[in-house]
Structure formats: C-alpha cells, structure tokens
Amino acid sequence: MILLLTDFGLAGPYVGQMHLVLRRLAPEVPVLDLQHDLPAFRPDLASPLLAAHLDFAQPGDVVVAVVDPGVGTERRPLALRLDGIWLVGPDNGLFEAALRRARAVESYAIVWRPERLSASFHGRDLFAPVAARLARGDRSDLVPAEPTRFPDRPDDLPSIVHVDAYGNAWTGLRAARLPIGARLRAAGRILERARTFGEVPPGTAFWYENSSGFAEIAVNGGSAAATLGLRLGDPVERVDGDC
Amino acid sequence: MILLLTDFGLAGPYVGQMHLVLRRLAPEVPVLDLQHDLPAFRPDLASPLLAAHLDFAQPGDVVVAVVDPGVGTERRPLALRLDGIWLVGPDNGLFEAALRRARAVESYAIVWRPERLSASFHGRDLFAPVAARLARGDRSDLVPAEPTRFPDRPDDLPSIVHVDAYGNAWTGLRAARLPIGARLRAAGRILERARTFGEVPPGTAFWYENSSGFAEIAVNGGSAAATLGLRLGDPVERVDGDC
Amino acid sequence: MILLLTDFGLAGPYVGQMHLVLRRLAPEVPVLDLQHDLPAFRPDLASPLLAAHLDFAQPGDVVVAVVDPGVGTERRPLALRLDGIWLVGPDNGLFEAALRRARAVESYAIVWRPERLSASFHGRDLFAPVAARLARGDRSDLVPAEPTRFPDRPDDLPSIVHVDAYGNAWTGLRAARLPIGARLRAAGRILERARTFGEVPPGTAFWYENSSGFAEIAVNGGSAAATLGLRLGDPVERVDGDC
Numbered sequence: 125m126i127l128l129l130t131d132f133g134l135a136g137p138y139v140g141q142m143h144l145v146l147r148r149l150a151p152e153v154p155v156l157d158l159q160h161d162l163p164a165f166r167p168d169l170a171s172p173l174l175a176a177h178l179d180f181a182q183p184g185d186v187v188v189a190v191v192d193p194g195v196g197t198e199r200r201p202l203a204l205r206l207d208g209i210w211l212v213g214p215d216n217g218l219f220e221a222a223l224r225r226a227r228a229v230e231s232y233a234i235v236w237r238p239e240r241l242s243a244s245f246h247g248r249d250l251f252a253p254v255a256a257r258l259a260r261g262d263r264s265d266l267v268p269a270e271p272t273r274f275p276d277r278p279d280d281l282p283s284i285v286h287v288d289a290y291g292n293a294w295t296g297l298r299a300a301r302l303p304i305g306a307r308l309r310a311a312g313r314i315l316e317r318a319r320t321f322g323e324v325p326p327g328t329a330f331w332y333e334n335s336s337g338f339a340e341i342a343v344n345g346g347s348a349a350a351t352l353g354l355r356l357g358d359p360v361e362r363v364d365g366d367c
Numbered sequence: 368m369i370l371l372l373t374d375f376g377l378a379g380p381y382v383g384q385m386h387l388v389l390r391r392l393a394p395e396v397p398v399l400d401l402q403h404d405l406p407a408f409r410p411d412l413a414s415p416l417l418a419a420h421l422d423f424a425q426p427g428d429v430v431v432a433v434v435d436p437g438v439g440t441e442r443r444p445l446a447l448r449l450d451g452i453w454l455v456g457p458d459n460g461l462f463e464a465a466l467r468r469a470r471a472v473e474s475y476a477i478v479w480r481p482e483r484l485s486a487s488f489h490g491r492d493l494f495a496p497v498a499a500r501l502a503r504g505d506r507s508d509l510v511p512a513e514p515t516r517f518p519d520r521p522d523d524l525p526s527i528v529h530v531d532a533y534g535n536a537w538t539g540l541r542a543a544r545l546p547i548g549a550r551l552r553a554a555g556r557i558l559e560r561a562r563t564f565g566e567v568p569p570g571t572a573f574w575y576e577n578s579s580g581f582a583e584i585a586v587n588g589g590s591a592a593a594t595l596g597l598r599l600g601d602p603v604e605r606v607d608g609d610c
Numbered sequence: 611m612i613l614l615l616t617d618f619g620l621a622g623p624y625v626g627q628m629h630l631v632l633r634r635l636a637p638e639v640p641v642l643d644l645q646h647d648l649p650a651f652r653p654d655l656a657s658p659l660l661a662a663h664l665d666f667a668q669p670g671d672v673v674v675a676v677v678d679p680g681v682g683t684e685r686r687p688l689a690l691r692l693d694g695i696w697l698v699g700p701d702n703g704l705f706e707a708a709l710r711r712a713r714a715v716e717s718y719a720i721v722w723r724p725e726r727l728s729a730s731f732h733g734r735d736l737f738a739p740v741a742a743r744l745a746r747g748d749r750s751d752l753v754p755a756e757p758t759r760f761p762d763r764p765d766d767l768p769s770i771v772h773v774d775a776y777g778n779a780w781t782g783l784r785a786a787r788l789p790i791g792a793r794l795r796a797a798g799r800i801l802e803r804a805r806t807f808g809e810v811p812p813g814t815a816f817w818y819e820n821s822s823g824f825a826e827i828a829v830n831g832g833s834a835a836a837t838l839g840l841r842l843g844d845p846v847e848r849v850d851g852d853c
Contacts, residue, residue, distance in 0.1 A: 135775040141821075144642055
C-alpha cells in the first residue's frame with residue numbers, strides 16, 4: 125500500500141495528480157490519503173506527526189511524505205527503509221522523529237531524475253514515480269547514502285504541531301511519556317489532564333491523549349486555538365511539579 | 368461496498384485512518400466517502416440526511432455513520448440491517464429517520480471491543496473494524512438488541528440540516544411531501560417554490576427540490592445563508608394556506 | 611480510467627455521489643479526483659485549466675468535466691473524443707481550449723436521459739452514467755453533433771483562472787508561450803519572471819512557470835492574492851517591451 129502525507133491541502137490539482145502518477149505506474153497498488161494538512165513548510169513540526177502515522181503502516185508499505193519548503197533547491201531526495209516500511213521524501217528533517225524510533229534502518233539517496241521536473245512539484249514528478257517503483261520492489265532509483273540528522277531536536281516536541289478543524293491544538297508531546305497528573309503550560313495557562321471532553325465543564329481548557337497518542341489541548345464545547353490564542357509552532361511546557 | 372458518512376470534516380488524519388483500517392481488514396471491498404460534513408455533534412440534524420443517502424445504497428452495502436457527541440461515554444455502538452443495508456454507528460438517534468422508513472429491520476448491539484480503544488475516535492477503532500467484518504459476511508461482533516427510539520421527532524424535520532459551500536440551506540423537509548405551491552417561512556421570510564435557480568430573478572430567495580429530495584433554500588446568484596442569516600438548526604415552517 | 615474535474619468543491623455529498631454512480635455502473639474502472647475547485651460557474655476560466663489537465667490523460671481515459679451554470683436549462687450535454695480521450699460535460703465553452711489543441715476530434719451530443727433527472731445535479735444523474743458506459747466502450751448514448759464554438763476567445767487567457775490555498779494566482783497564460791524575460795502586469799503592478807520562490811526576496815511579487823505550465827503570480831513567503839488584491843477573473847497583461 126502507498127500512503128500519502130503532505131502539506132498540499134486539498135485545493136487545486138496537487139493530490140489528484142499524485143494519485144494519477146501512482147496509478148499509472150503501479151495500478152495494482154492501493155493508494156490512501158492519510159493527511160494532506162501537515163504543517164505547511166514546517167518539516168520540524170511535521171516530523172512527530174509523520175512518526176505517529178507510522179504506527180498504522182506495515183512492512184512493505186511505502187509512505188510518500190512531502191513537506192518541502194526547499195523544493196527546487198539543492199536539498200536531496202531521500203528514501204528510508206524503517207523496520208520494513210519505505211519512506212520517500214525530502215532530506216530536510218521531516219523523517220528525524222521516525223528515524224530515532226526505528227530499530228532497523230536502511231537509507232538511500234534518490235539518484236533518478238525525471239525527464240521533466242517542475243520547479244515546484246517534486247511530489248508528483250519525482251517522489252511519486254520512485255514510490256510506485258518501490259511499491260513494486262524496484263530499488264533501481266536508489267544508492268546508499270546517509271540522511272542529514274538533527275541531533276538537537278528533542279524526542280518529544282514541545283510545540284503545537286497541528287490545529288484541527290474544531291480548534292483543538294495537537295502538541296508534539298506523546299501522552300504516554302508524560303507522568304500521570306502532568307500538567308501543561310501553553311499560552312500562559314496551566315492545563316490539567318482529562319480523559320475526554322465530557323469530563324470537564326463546558327468552556328474549560330484541558331489536555332488529553334488524542335487518538336494519535338499526542339497530548340492535545342482542547343476546550344469542551346469550544347475552540348482551544350481561539351480561546352487560548354494558540355497557533356502552529358507555539359511553545360508548550362511540561363509542568364510536572366508545583367507552580 | 369462500504370459507504371462513509373461522518374461529521375469529521377476532511378482536515379487531519381481522521382478519514383484517512385478509517386480508510387486504512389477498512390482496507391487492511393477488507394482489502395477486496397470498495398470504500399467510498401459519501402459525506403464528511405454531516406452536522407457536527409448533531410445526530411438529530413444528521414438523521415434525515417443519512418436516511419436520504421440510503422436511496423443510493425443497495426442491499427449488501429455497509430454504511431458507517433458517525434456523528435457522535437457522546438464518544439467515550441456510555442452510549443451503545445449499534446448495527447442495524449435496514450432492507451438489507453447494514454448501518455453501523457452510535458445509538459444516539461442518528462438512525463431514527465432511516466429506521467422509520469425501513470420495511471425490514473434487524474437490530475443489534477456491537478459487543479466486540481478492540482484491544483486499544485481511543486477515547487475520541489471510535490470511528491476508526493470500533494465502527495470501522497465491525498463494518499469491515501460485516502462487509503465480509505461476519506456478524507460475530509453482534510448480539511440482537513433494540514435501538515433507542517425517538518418517537519417525538521417529526522418524520523420531516525423543520526430545521527436547517529446542512530449549509531453547503533455556496534450558502535444554500537438544506538431543510539430536513541422532503542420536497543415530495545410538500546403540497547404543490549407550498550411556501551416556506553424561514554428567518555421571518557416567506558419563500559416561494561421554484562424549479563431551479565434560473566427561474567427567479569438574481570438576488571431573490573426561494574426554495575426548490577434539491578438533488579437529494581430536500582426542500583432547499585437558495586438565493587439566485589447569492590448565499591441564502593448570508594442573505595437570510597440562516598444557520599444549521601434554525602427552524603423552518605411550512606406555510607400552506609394564506610398568511 | 612475516469613478522471614473527475616468539477617467546481618463542486620469537497621463539501622456536501624456531491625463528489626461522493628458521483629463516485630457511487632460510477633462505481634455501480636463501471637466497478638472495474640478506476641476513478642480519480644483531479645480537481646474539484648475549478649472556477650465556480652465560470653466555464654470560460656475553467657477551460658484552459660481543463661486543457662492543461664489533459665496532458666496527464668491518456669487515450670481511453672474518460673474525463674468528466676462539470677462547470678455548469680446552465681444546469682437545468684437548455685444547454686446540451688456533450689461528449690468529445692480528443693486524440694483518443696473522452697470528455698463528457700456541458701456544451702458551454704468549457705471544452706473550447708481543449709478542442710483547439712486537439713489533432714483528432716470526434717464530437718457527439720448525449721441523447722440519453724435518465725429516468726430521474728434532478729434539476730441541479732446532472733453530474734451525478736446524466737454525465738456520470740454516460741462516462742461509465744464510455745469507459746466500458748459503450749457509445750449508445752451518443753449521436754454525432756457539433757459543439758458550440760467560441761472563436762473570439764484567445765488561445766491563452768489573460769485572466770486569473772485559479773487562486774490556490776496559499777494565495778498563488780494562476781493565470782490562463784502558458785509560460786512556454788511567453789518570451790524569455792517577459793513581464794506581466796496585474797493589479798497595476800509589473801512582475802518579473804523567476805524560476806522559483808527562493809530566487810526572489812521575501813515579500814516580493816513575481817511570476818513563474820507553475821507545475822501545470824501556467825504563468826503563476828506569487829509572493830515569496832506570502833499570498834499574492836492578498837498582497838496584490840487579485841481575484842478570480844481579474845485581467846493580466848503581457849508586457850514584452852519597455853514600459
């Protein structure tokens with residue numbers, strides 16, 4: 125299966141053209157849209173989301189991940205094989221969180237280049253054809269190469285990495301790694317943990333473990349982003365002791 | 368075929384993760400997105416829309432319908448078989464309109480529970496796996512049980528149940544059940560019936576039978592929602608006599 | 611393969627119902643969404659976009675294209691075969707640009723009518739069933755007929771034809787037909803050409819050849835539509851000499 129993760133949004137022909145390329149080159153391989161509103165132009169914020177999505181991937185799957193502010197510049201195209209799952213995309217830190225959690229890592233540079241490479245849409249012109257061939261077992265586009273690493277980045281990202289349609293603000297912190305009773309500070313507010321929305325009074329801000337395993341900041345019956353003034357990339361702080 | 372009807376919206380990974388679960392468990396069954404902007408958190412308003420969508424379903428299809436403000440609480444997960452079509456979702460009135468129109472009804476509680484059940488995403492964790500198994504003929508997740516009924520609800524809902532991207536306001540009233548020449552009152556205005564947009568002068572508000580069979584309030588060349596100040600859940604009144 | 615190009619947007623059940631009809635009638639034919647935000651109600655602006663999309667189609671494909679402000683009126687439903695690719699949609703100028711670029715043209719009126727034809731959704735009720743049958747080789751819905759032509763329209767449309775989610779403004783001018791060093795005038799501003807975003811300082815407006823071959827007006831790190839006040843249909847002018 126080929127899984128798509130991008131920051132393209134659903135407007136315009138972008139996602140459709142990627143599907144078209146994949147279908148032409150690997151008609152027998154199912155292609156699924158996992159998320160197309162990854163943090164735009166922010167591979168650092170997209171990295172923990174991508175890593176979490178891999179929980180739903182299986183060995184043999186090919187994940188095409190594109191958050192690529194450097195498209196058209198010299199950044200390298202990359203293919204990684206992490207615990208049997210192929211990842212294809214730009215070498216810009218997008219894969220850092222996934223790389224750290226993988227046990228078995230193979231890494232490659234993509235050396236194939238298409239006859240026609242647009243300046244702005246390598247997802248369609250370069251990554252999709254390579255993904256289609258990998259899904260069919262063809263690695264001829266690759267040569268072994270090391271990915272650029274980002275050692276200063278924390279394992280869990282204390283930032284807002286996604287704001288959903290309801291105004292819930294996903295953090296890059298995995299809930300399972302926070303102590304029971306941990307509180308979070310965001311936008312100058314201290315937030316207590318709850319199990320779900322129904323446990324807190326309407327209008328109250330809190331955090332809970334969302335369905336992707338992240339600590340998510342929410343307001344029962346309201347928009348956390350609007351109520352607290354939270355935006356993509358804003359800092360979040362663990363408050364484990366007294367305050 | 369498996370048909371998806373939810374209020375998840377298209378942002379985030381929600382719809383994609385449901386597709387992924389369905390594809391893993393029933394790779395041979397096509398899955399189609401019918402609508403993902405059902406009225407958010409309003410099973411009462413979504414109920415007539417769901418019933419209308421069933422006109423396009425066939426015996427053997429499995430409809431996964433999720434508008435579920437009570438997710439994570441004690442509301443029961445339900446499976447209904449209405450005239451040969453399976454419906455899977457929460458027992459919260461979402462299926463009331465469909466139940467009333469069905470001739471042959473079988474009803475079941477879903478007793479299977481997944482190993483990992485998130486607090487907020489039963490569509491992915493519970494309803495999708497059950498739907499995949501039903502699509503393959505496996506009913507082992509079910510035991511016979513009666514759904515909660517909502518006898519006070521009218522057969523045709525005199526409310527705005529959907530506002531589309533152009534600002535057209537769908538009512539929950541089926542046009543075929545309104546008398547020829549029926550007028551509607553909404554937002555304090557009396558609206559005449561037309562066959563389609565071209566029949567009324569630009570800027571004029573009217574109602575017509577939309578492509579799903581509902582009385583829809585529209586403005587030729589404009590947004591009925593903006594012009595009349597109509598919002599989801601607002602009341603609509605039949606005006607059959609003089610006024 | 612069946613490719614969908616419409617102005618329906620992704621809200622509501624419209625796209626889903628088209629897929630459902632196609633799947634029922636041609637279950638073995640893949641259906642791909644290429645673009646659903648073509649310029650709403652503007653077949654003149656959608657026409658060059660549609661023609662560009664055909665670069666990605668292949669002989670045997672069926673393209674269903676619906677931008678149809680006259681739905682429910684007397685405009686004819688049309689089927690064209692351009693260089694082996696079927697196009698199905700309304701006879702309102704939407705296909706003019708594609709017709710001009712085609713070498714081999716066959717044209718037909720669609721004479722089949724469904725038992726139930728809604729007033730507002732011929733995409734589902736009429737064009738989708740015909741497309742499904744054409745994809746299976748069945749032309750029995752058609753009789754030879756000439757399409758309405760629009761001879762006054764320029765080959766390259768000097769107008770904004772699409773504004774994407776980032777505020778980039780696509781023109782209807784093909785970049786390959788503009789002289790090297792051509793400048794564009796839009797919203798009273800003269801714009802220089804660049805190869806891509808990274809070549810100009812942040813905040814600077816420019817134009818470049820986008821991934822569909824059009825001259826696209828953009829602002830590095832910003833929204834061209836907001837910065838320049840550009841909207842769908844606004845004029846764009848080639849400035850080849852001094853100014």
